[in-house]
Amino acid sequence: MAKKMLGVLYGSRSCEHEVSIISALQLMRAADREKYDVTPVYITQNGEWYTGEKLLSLETYNQFDPYRSGLKRVSLDLTAGSGALLHYSQGKGLFRGLTEEVVARIDCFIPVFHGMHGEDGSMQGLLELANVPYTSTGITGSAIGMDKITMKRFFRGMGYPTLPGVSALRSGYEKAPEAVLDQTEKELSYPVIVKPAALGSSIGVGWAENRAQLKEALDLAFQYDRRVLIEKGLDHPIEINCSVLGFDGETETSALEMPLSSGEVLDFAQKYLGGSSSSKGMASMGRILNPDIGENTSQRIRELSRDIFTALDCKGVVRIDYMIDRKTDEVYITEINTIPGSLSFYLWDKKGVSYARLIDRMVELAEQAQREKDQNNFAYRSEILHSVRLGGTKGKLKTGKL
Numbered sequence: 001m002a003k004k005m006l007g008v009l010y011g012s013r014s015c016e017h018e019v020s021i022i023s024a025l026q027l028m029r030a031a032d033r034e035k036y037d038v039t040p041v042y043i044t045q046n047g048e049w050y051t052g053e054k055l056l057s058l059e060t061y062n063q064f065d066p067y068r069s070g071l072k073r074v075s076l077d078l079t080a081g082s083g084a085l086l087h088y089s090q091g092k093g094l095f096r097g098l099t100e101e102v103v104a105r106i107d108c109f110i111p112v113f114h115g116m117h118g119e120d121g122s123m124q125g126l127l128e129l130a131n132v133p134y135t136s137t138g139i140t141g142s143a144i145g146m147d148k149i150t151m152k153r154f155f156r157g158m159g160y161p162t163l164p165g166v167s168a169l170r171s172g173y174e175k176a177p178e179a180v181l182d183q184t185e186k187e188l189s190y191p192v193i194v195k196p197a198a199l200g201s202s203i204g205v206g207w208a209e210n211r212a213q214l215k216e217a218l219d220l221a222f223q224y225d226r227r228v229l230i231e232k233g234l235d236h237p238i239e240i241n242c243s244v245l246g247f248d249g250e251t252e253t254s255a256l257e258m259p260l261s262s263g264e265v266l267d268f269a270q271k272y273l274g275g276s277s278s279s280k281g282m283a284s285m286g287r288i289l290n291p292d293i294g295e296n297t298s299q300r301i302r303e304l305s306r307d308i309f310t311a312l313d314c315k316g317v318v319r320i321d322y323m324i325d326r327k328t329d330e331v332y333i334t335e336i337n338t339i340p341g342s343l344s345f346y347l348w349d350k351k352g353v354s355y356a357r358l359i360d361r362m363v364e365l366a367e368q369a370q371r372e373k374d375q376n377n378f379a380y381r382s383e384i385l386h387s388v389r390l391g392g393t394k395g396k397l398k399t400g401k402l
């Protein structure tokens with residue numbers, strides 16, 4: 001059987017650019033080369049797309065040089081169903097124009113971005129337009145999962161357990177900072193945690209036990225986003241993460257993990273540089289796999305995770321994070337990561353699913369989703385163009401009540 005061509009997309013204009021490189025390199029190394037040819041598609045901090053074998057080695061990124069031999073600038077052909085990566089070069093001769101070369105034709109894209117411009121629905125929108133299979137959650141679930149304010153409203157609306165929180169806009173804070181502080185203090189008691197709405201990896205996150213610290217945390221968070229979530233802080237919560245794999249009502253949960261943060265808010269460096277090797281990303285972080293938190297709580301977290309996965313119409317592999325309040329044993333959802341660090345492969349490994357097999361499943365699910373999409377009718381025809389006269393009164397478009 002012919003090998004499938006996988007296009008691994010990563011990097012991009014995101015604060016988590018480097019973490020994405022690590023996740024993508026891990027994935028490309030794990031993919032079964034008997035089944036797949038793998039094309040790396042690296043998006044730089046400036047938003048330029050490159051491909052080439054050199055991208056498979058970590059050194060290439062130390063001081064990324066786009067002019068290095070073996071790298072080719074590419075763009076995605078957005079023609080529905082094409083899947084082509086195109087390279088344009090200046091032709092030679094009298095009538096030289098731009099020459100277009102198809103560098104690769106991708107059967108399935110694997111987005112391995114973390115954060116903005118990749119995990120947030122924007123890349124998913126591009127891939128939907130291009131009408132090619134891709135392994136991550138779709139536009140809506142990705143967008144809700146990236147926005148901590150909308151995510152909280154969604155979870156709350158679904159009746160899932162979330163901590164109380166308030167949101168604030170940078171423009172409002174700049175005009176009247178005291179009013180934002182007053183409002184927060186009215187709604188929440190200290191401690192609180194302040195998070196930029198659309199970031200990840202704890203970037204811009206701050207802890208506040210009083211008004212002065214709250215102001216400091218808001219100043220920091222607003223450097224990263226114009227919208228900020230302020231949430232009730234839990235004292236040394238027990239953190240539990242659960243990965244879910246599936247699509248379209250079929251879901252499977254992974255082993256659970258307890259990140260070894262000793263209850264502290266893990267910052268970026270602790271998350272990714274704390275382990276034995278900084279090249280291992282999320283997989284290197286200290287953790288207890290399948291921690292003993294009691295069968296009931298484990299079961300509840302697994303059930304919640306599958307429900308959330310389905311509610312957001314997720315696809316492929318996601319990770320949902322929880323906090324348990326030590327005082328009350330209450331379980332709260334922290335967030336969903338629709339493209340988790342290291343794709344959570346280590347949680348599946350623990351369950352006996354190798355990374356290669358996990359990638360197989362992701363590709364199968366992407367293809368299943370594409371088949372489902374292809375069943376939809378995108379060419380509904382009506383007589384509307386025949387009966388309408390623009391600007392005229394006859395046959396005006398009528399609007400109806402919803």
Ligand SMILES: Nc1ncnc2c1ncn2[C@@H]1O[C@H](COP(=O)(O)OP(=O)(O)O)[C@@H](O)[C@H]1O
Pocket residue numbers: 163193195199200201202203205231232233234235236237239261264265266321334335
């Ligand atoms: N309400 C909270 N109380 C205490 N610690 C929290 C709370 N919310 C988050 N944290 C800590 O901060 C970390 C980052 O928060 P999270 O919402 O997961 O944002 P990010 O997208 O940056 O990972 C969590 O992993 C957890 O350690």
Ligand SMILES: [Mg+2]
Pocket residue numbers: 201202321334335
């Ligand atoms: Mg998190």
